[in-house]
Amino acid sequence: MTGSENKTEVLPNLTVDGVCNAGGGVYDSVNLDGVGKVTGAVKSRTFRANGQFKVLGNLDTTEMICEGILTVRGDAHVAEGKIDGMLTIEGKLGGEHLEVYGVWKVKKDCEIESIKTEGAFFIDGLLNAGQVQIHLHGLSKAGEIGVEALRVRRLSKSKWNLLRLIPKFNPELQAKVIEGDELDLEYTTAEVVRGNRVTIGPGCNIGRVEYRAELIKHPKAKVGEEMKLGG
Amino acid sequence: MERELISKKELLELTGISYGQLYRWKRKRLIPEEWFIRKSTFTGQETFFPKELILGRIDQIINKKDDLSLDELAEKLSQSPLVPDMHATAGELLERNIVSKVVLDRYGITHGSERGAVYSFPEFFPLFVIDQLLAAGEISLEEGGLLVETLNEQWQKLEGKPCDLLFFRKMGLSTCVIVSVPAELHFDKGVKVVARLSLLDLTEQVKGKLI
Numbered sequence: 343m344t345g346s347e348n349k350t351e352v353l354p355n356l357t358v359d360g361v362c363n364a365g366g367g368v369y370d371s372v373n374l375d376g377v378g379k380v381t382g383a384v385k386s387r388t389f390r391a392n393g394q395f396k397v398l399g400n401l402d403t404t405e406m407i408c409e410g411i412l413t414v415r416g417d418a419h420v421a422e423g424k425i426d427g428m429l430t431i432e433g434k435l436g437g438e439h440l441e442v443y444g445v446w447k448v449k450k451d452c453e454i455e456s457i458k459t460e461g462a463f464f465i466d467g468l469l470n471a472g473q474v475q476i477h478l479h480g481l482s483k484a485g486e487i488g489v490e491a492l493r494v495r496r497l498s499k500s501k502w503n504l505l506r507l508i509p510k511f512n513p514e515l516q517a518k519v520i521e522g523d524e525l526d527l528e529y530t531t532a533e534v535v536r537g538n539r540v541t542i543g544p545g546c547n548i549g550r551v552e553y554r555a556e557l558i559k560h561p562k563a564k565v566g567e568e569m570k571l572g573g
Numbered sequence: 574m575e576r577e578l579i580s581k582k583e584l585l586e587l588t589g590i591s592y593g594q595l596y597r598w599k600r601k602r603l604i605p606e607e608w609f610i611r612k613s614t615f616t617g618q619e620t621f622f623p624k625e626l627i628l629g630r631i632d633q634i635i636n637k638k639d640d641l642s643l644d645e646l647a648e649k650l651s652q653s654p655l656v657p658d659m660h661a662t663a664g665e666l667l668e669r670n671i672v673s674k675v676v677l678d679r680y681g682i683t684h685g686s687e688r689g690a691v692y693s694f695p696e697f698f699p700l701f702v703i704d705q706l707l708a709a710g711e712i713s714l715e716e717g718g719l720l721v722e723t724l725n726e727q728w729q730k731l732e733g734k735p736c737d738l739l740f741f742r743k744m745g746l747s748t749c750v751i752v753s754v755p756a757e758l759h760f761d762k763g764v765k766v767v768a769r770l771s772l773l774d775l776t777e778q779v780k781g782k783l784i
Contacts, residue, residue: 453600455600470596470599470600471600472593488592488595488596488599490593490596490597491593518618519618521596522592522596523591523592523593536582536592538591538593552582571582571586
């Protein structure tokens with residue numbers, strides 16, 4: 343975990359208020375308010391950003407609270423995080439427990455133990471996670487999804503006040519392949535869905551479903567092929 | 574020699590594990606990223622794995638996951654792939670069927686094969702290799718000596734690179750070569766390649782038997 347090798351050393355804090363650039367480094371807590379850049383990799387115990395910030399390097403933090411717009415120009419590792427607003431990661435994203443409300447983009451793979459998200463996301467690589475809860479407000483895409491449990495729901499638009507940030511498409515999840523043990527999908531378009539217990543809800547358009555234990559299909563769902571595997 | 578591959582679907586059927594477990598182990602670095610090989614097939618893209626490596630690894634994980642946490646297991650498995658920091662006593666080597674008694678008596682570091690003698694990985698690995706070949710009846714005990722010598726001498730120079738060990742004969746003469754892979758070798762007609770072994774695969778096998 344972060345900072346364990348520096349137990350004896352007292353780490354500095356980084357505080358930014360207003361419009362300011364700051365250097366990267368190893369910090370105890372990072373507090374950013376306003377607009378600015380951090381010109382290098384950041385490693386910290388806590389990371390709080392309010393406003394619009396860019397980290398021009400990797401970000402590694404145990405705890406993150408982020409409101410506003412944050413861009414990370416490298417890989418991000420966030421053990422525990424809550425993000426409201428827009429988050430862009432240009433590398434990989436790793437973490438334990440994340441909650442993201444808003445729009446988030448990850449250019450490479452995502453590896454997270456549990457994630458809860460409301461809004462929209464774009465993951466170019468693989469979303470590999472334990473527990474995933476997705477509430478769709480806008481078009482969301484992932485290259486591939488591999489999970490233990492995944493639940494996709496569509497929320498009514500009226501609850502959402504940042505609508506203008508989202509591409510005005512139907513709230514829908516698109517992925518090439520979705521694989522997992524427990525899959526509970528709604529408004530999802532995928533070429534292949536493979537799982538143990540699979541629920542295909544309304545608005546789904548799936549090319550092929552492979553399942554082991556059971557398949558529950560909503561009458562309004564479109565499924566090309568169904569295959570039951572194994573015992 | 575092409576490595577035999579197994580598709581993800583076949584793997585899950587064969588081992589009885591689920592997608593969730595597989596992805597979880599990948600997240601925990603129990604299964605290296607390089608083993609996920611993407612290939613396009615007529616049903617779209619599929620993921621394949623090197624068959625022997627992945628089956629061995631999954632077997633280890635399933636057998637050990639009750640005793641060790643996934644994180645501890647990941648640590649054990651992620652040591653430098655070719656030269657793991659492992660030690661075993663002669664007794665352990667025999668009990669775990671890594672080296673047979675015949676080989677240990679003849680090529681062991683202490684003569685008379687005391688059961689307490691401690692072997693480091695570079696010391697017992699060559700013995701394991703020839704044991705495999707001897708058991709398959711492909712080489713004689715004398716030729717085994719040649720292999721042990723070669724492996725002992727060349728081991729340090731390999732620096733953990735993936736290599737194959739080739740053993741071949743021509744007109745009754747036998748010799749061996751270590752090549753770093755991937756490499757294609759072409760011999761004249763009189764040469765018979767007796768064995769080609771991937772040292773990386775063998776290392777994995779030994780690790781599996783010891784952990």
